[in-house]
Amino acid sequence: MQQRSRTTFCLLAAAVAVAMAASPIMAGQRAPLRAVTQPASTAQDGRVDRLIVRYRSGTALRADKTRAAAAVRNAATRSGLAATDARYVRSTATGADVVKLSRPLDRASAAALMRTLRADPNIAHVEPDVRMTHTGAAFAKAPVAARAGATPNLTPNDPYFGQYQWHLHHATGGIRAPSAWNSATGEGVVVAVIDTGIVQHDDIDANVLEGYDFITDAFVSRRETDERVPGAHDYGDWNDDPNQCPVSPSSFHGTHTAGTVAELTNNGLGMAGVAHNAKVLPVRVLGRCGGYMSDIADALVWASGGEVAGVPANENPAEVINMSLGGSGACTAGSEFQTAVDAAVANGSTVVVAAGNYNTNLSQFTPASCAGVIAVGATRITGGKSSFSNYGALVDLSAPGGDSVDGNPNGYVWQNINDSETSPENGQQNYGGMAGTSMSAPHVAGVVAMLQSVAQAPLTPAEVETLLKNTARAFPVNIPSGTPMGVGILDAEAALAGLVPPCQGPDCEPDATPIVNRSPVPGLMGNAGDEQLYSLDVPAGATNLNFLTYGGSGDVTVVVSFNKEPTATEYDLRSSRPGNNETIRIAAPKIGTYYIKLIGVAKFANVTLEARHN
Template identity: 65%
Template sequence: MSIQIIRAHKRRPVFRNHLPGILAAAVLLGLSAPLAMAGNSTPLPVADATSALAADRQEHDRFIVRYREGSPQRHDTQRLVQSLQQVVARSGLVGGAGLSVRHVRSLALGGDVVEVSRPLDRVSAAALMRSIATDPAVAHVEPDILLSHTGLPARVSPAMVPDDELYAQYQWHLHSATGGIRAPAAWDATSGEGVVVAVLDTGITDHEDLDGNVLEGYDFITDTFLSRRETDERVAGAHDYGDWNDDPTQCPVSPSSFHGSHVAGTVAETTGNGIGMAGVAHDARVLPVRVLGRCGGYLSDIADAVVWASGGSVDGVPDNANPAEVINMSLSGAAACGAESTMQLAIDAAIANGTTVVVAAGNDNADVGGFTPASCASVVTVGATRIGGGRAGYSNYGSRVDLSGPGGGGSADGNPGGYVWQSINDSATSPELGTPTYGGMAGTSMAAPHVAGVVALVQSVAETPLAPDEMRALLKDTARPFPVEIPAGTPVGSGILDAQAAVAAVAEPCEGDECEPVPEATPISNRVPVTGLAGGVDEAQLFSIEVPAGASGLSFISYGGSGDVSLLVSFGAEPTQDAADFSSARPGNNETIRIATPQVGTYYVKVVGVKAFAAVTLQARHN
């Protein structure tokens, strides 16, 4: 296995004349020297999450204009161009009389992309859009900005453990009790079979640990500079030609990221095959849709791809034979998502088709309200957490973030703990010049596909598929509390994604021999002490408490007596030394576990003898 270390460069938006727009939060990769890893002589590649807010100086030469139904411009491109040309002439722009307008193409939901003959600075572009908007026939106008990727419970015992060779050491984000998503416990109930997950990203490359779960997708990029193809036409397949750039006048110099393959691997990398790594919904199918290339991807192309992936029709593209139950967009642009914006209309169409849309919050350490598609209505917006369960410093935040998932803290948390690990290609340019391998990245790009994968797990076992609004509510309600305090000024949702709890909320009750036994535990009541506990070394006593809706401040304490005990606590399952949601192991018998925002349901607490103990008291309390 040929593997290298990959690190990230700082990204700043730079626009070429032909491609003005906004390049927002992203992870870019650059080659560096290998790092040594304890316990493994073969280092794996990693990438830090870095990003930048849009530059103050922006230029635009592409705009999306939507005319009202019934207006002649709506269905006559010649009339449309003539009308806009007249607006340009009257707009008062410096040199506006010499500015020409060209129709680029029509959008799936009724808008049109137009291009002016030279880039306009921010002030001139805003003036032109104001002039266009004064036409009563115009319903909406906005710049066609560039977006870029943002890569930086069932009662089960024991949980299914994959035999993939790198799973245990590297994929903390799937199995860590503190920072992971509790995927192994969910895998005993489902693997996502029968569900299609569309990944709108840089496309996909060949990889033996992923190929078997990939459907034929589509390339929606309509600009040869971005796509590296010979045509502006959209084409079948979603091959990632590489998004490297070596010309700083176009956009930041960077090697290829193969971001789409990494994201797709998180969703559905083959699992249990004895090689490589594991995916969240490893029997689901990934539908790759290429919307990002060199320097990013146009909003107009991404919006059409959202419509198509969900089963809608797009002119010039065959209808999607495999409509997606869930769409993942690990991408972002620095623009708010208004009710009449092109992206919002595309998402509305996907929601109407029954597709859950999962999006990354973005990597700018800023309020998510200023970013698209993260601020769009009806999407599941995902922030990023670190291996310790706290907010990743780069993650966008705000009231619009629904929940968080593992994104990695980057080098601050070391290698491998700072990164999310998945399939990748080690080439700096074209994938044909490299080798399929595995690598670590950090970013909200990495957090979002964990959520998309859990959506696939849930839909595969739900008796009736959940509608998008029901799925969003379920994910928020079943998220587990953050194990560390999240500052009030930077909220990142209701908690950390919990695959086990989400699946358990919809899974049909088991019957007969298929059922795992309910743990034999002694019920205890809120604020009622259990006294006189005694036992020997390694002896354990198991108790349970039912936590009602609306409860807060759940705590477990032990005290008094002689000897030495430890406490283990898990939600919905018997805790063990190797698998507990929370633990306390101080010397003596004074142990405390606090859970600020407990889940609704059964918590199990185990008192374990570190030494022989007697006359110990246990108490559970909640408000």
Template identity: 60%
Template sequence: MFPTTNRSHVRALAAAVSFGLLIASTASTAGAATAIAPRVAGVQAAPSGTSPNGRQTRFIVRYRSGSAPMLSASSALSSARNALVRSGLTASRPGLSVRRVRRLATGADVIAVSKPLDAVATATLLRTLRADPAVAYVEADRRLYHTGSQHRYGPDLAPNDPVYGAYQWHYSHSVGGMYAPGAWDTATGTGVVVAVLDTGVVAHPDLDANLLPGYDFISDAFVSRRGSDARAAGAHDYGDWNDDPDACPVSDSSFHGTHTAGTVAEVTNNGIGLAGVAHNAKVLPVRVLGRCGGYTSDIADAIVWASGGTVAGVPANANPAEVINMSLGGEGACDATMQAAIDTAVANGTTVVVSGGNSNADAAGFSPASCNNVITVGATGIKGGKAFYSNYGTRIDLSAPGGNGQEGVPYGYVWQTGNDSLTSPELGSPVYVGMIGTSMAAPHVSATVALLQSVAKTPLAPAQVETTLKATARPFPVALPSGQPMGSGILNAKAALATLVPCQGADCEGNARALANRVPVKGLSGAAGSERLFAITVPLGATGLSFLTYGGTGDVTLLVRYGQTPIAGAVDVTSMRPGNNETARIAVTRAGTYYVKVVGTKAYTGVTLEARHY
């Protein structure tokens, strides 16, 4: 659902770092051999009800309870064959036949015709099947696609966990971030399982330790590249590249599932690479997308299985997930099959998080974004506004960082684990990749659900989770395009966790002393190393803000941050002159609360603090 904008590939990967992992940069950097052109693996939605090339081979039929086709596999096949004959398609297409593929966990049947049908023939067969009194509903088994686009660049920084502060703005930036560091004071996801329904995963030293054994639900050998239509244990990503334009648009492998899984639970505090949001949670990888996308029927079975439900022919899931992340979608309103699977998962107590889509359109026209009982996520950039590609509308529940692709490196992208191969992962190496899309926004939310569940005294019901996330989302700091709502606000993990475990200590925003415009606070004193927190709310229309200290004795430093407590390494403005005469100025590009921390560089007494906005 994200249009391909560039299919040229310049692969100039400069020197690898000590353990063979790469981080990238769009800009030409000192020591880099060449400036790298972006590599873009586009995501293109097929027309509603069709495969990527506009032809359809598979359909989902739900028979009525008590009907012969519902009770008997042979009767179901006979019913499908009779419908094919009645449609008249066999007369004009010699050799056209139909087979019954399997019964889904939702109770519907998947049938497949032997030759692809164009749009007219597909509509004819659907109409004929619907006319059967035994049929409750029938729909095309549509292919869905991941909702992220990948960009790869040459290496810049040697990876280690501190790089998350430089690259992963989406966690901590005061305007565009999700406020993850404040949430980590409370929870890291311990004991929670997050199922990532995606392209599967590849080996990566900064992710492997947090992966559970998964399952491959793709039931088409062309899509899976496994050489068999049978499903299989494990969730290895064989690559989703395609070089056959007759099958679907030509593209390179995305390793999209590895990226989304990294946002959820990349290993953290291990001295390498980047960080994951719920880095002590476990990811259950479930492969549902491959070459040219993935079938709705396979995704539906995977949803049921991931939540602990039963799927015929598949071993029971030993690790039912508290939350399912689906960074995927396609055009057309929510299918009955998809809705039934989601309803089953929610009944099993699993929260389902889905991406809103990347077509800059109303999410009501996309599935599963328009399904009920899901948390649908839109994408924002570092400036806190709607990402140019993000779907919008009343179906979007809240937004989260997805990258805007227009703020350069690293701030235009969401950074996570990946692989540098254009095709099979075995031909590449583990790297860190910048991507954009609602695909990237959704796992930020899923991981926050894991944080919540890890500290809840009793598991939160999916409806409780949704209510909490929407109620604690922070307001958009900039105006959204007219008529394009993006939900209740931007994900605020820190505030969401505070509903379960209230913040305590000097750095809690609730402990900040209020300042009034141009009203001095006099007589401040403190010891060396002491910290005092203040806040002022700046109205719409203000263009600048200054914090000043003056008078008294000693030495103070000012740390200023929008929206939350300034801490070392996470400030917007700093003033640290010798003595007490400090001025910290910040351009006001958004209304809201600004926090200033007065730090005793040395012991101080008799100091005055004043805030002025204009």
């Protein structure tokens, strides 16, 4: 693997996709989007240039920052590390001190220094202040013009929703968001997204609060000073100097994850978000070549409503915090991350963390292995494990993260993005796809926001975790015992049903997955006797409506009814040819909702459903 000059964590997007078009797209139009897989970033070589040191209560070192740095210098001398100086940088929100070394130490030298420090009776804990970096970049071309919004309904009019956002509505791999929107949309809830910050985008701006930039290194932040500042503008995390870290374009990862949480929905523009009436609090901790753990831990405390020296109080404490980042190393008691998580949970914030993208046990990754977080693995459109996803007993549940083997668009999670490879000012707003556990976590954070928005009293983080795990749906494919991925796949509808009783009576709409005109729904599968229900909203003036199924193996029957759910014996129209090539034609369709049900005559797989009208 390529060696780097610093120990790092990795922002958890394994692959990306590109939105491309020859000319600008106006609202309601579609551009061809194509996927481009990017290699995951390599691990760094373990070199350390900063330490986080926590002193025992009551010691002189804890109160005297000059003596604290001197203690590290003395430990370096005792460890045989000549010419290694240290200076005090700042104190963290958890009560530890950040100390910068005068030169980076290799893995062995850093370990020797920390052993010496741990032997000091004044010191309670010491660890490297490691840095995080991104693992991919997103690109998009063709800005999209905004349109006035409308009241959300079961089938949003966002033009990319049906074809691209399988992760929200697909019967097998999605989270069943549309039916959950009947109960909640996250209104009144704040979701903190601790990430690369955010850039302007018409499809989310109205849901974004002013956040804060917690990066304390001007090289990383691309700002003029090391000071923290209001706002969370993403200046871009590209790097063109291989001596600093691997060369890479900007990711605008925070904008993408924020879109999954709360992209505007049913506004005739782009795509949809899970909790599209929630507010996003962006908190910037990652920039060029990453970001330090100590900054991320402070951001976590602040986002939950805790105090951080030198930073104004957070006027919008977050009920849920999304962290699509992490790196190697177990999260242990007394560590900076665990202490920060404990503080956030004590403040009432549910902390959602991506499991990681190394296809290994997450027990050795932090903060996913911290006690008190909801650790989220990644699944594909098939409902199976994404090839890159970490696994293990500490994974709580899984959510859509994509996998490039499933092709475009089904291999990616799609949201808003900026198309620049450098500064956002050099690009334009658009939409793109990424794959990773980074994408899985904000699906969970969005559902938590939906739950909190309708709960009679705020749910505790423990209550939220229990509810999500109790209502997760079973994996539709076998998950090997050696790679456990939690209790199942996030189910937004079932989770909301745990708080809001399901609709009953003649005025209730059937529980159907919405489809969009001329947007095929591929990959449908089931057993003999299985039923899958879909809905299509037909506008005024539509003609020549056709419902089609085709491809794959097995045998299905299709039944259709207007404004009600069809059954195997009660329906308006039916097609039951041998195999999967079924067609139902309606020359003059009515204005309203048609319900389409696939019934398995025999086991079927890889069947495509499509509705077409003029």
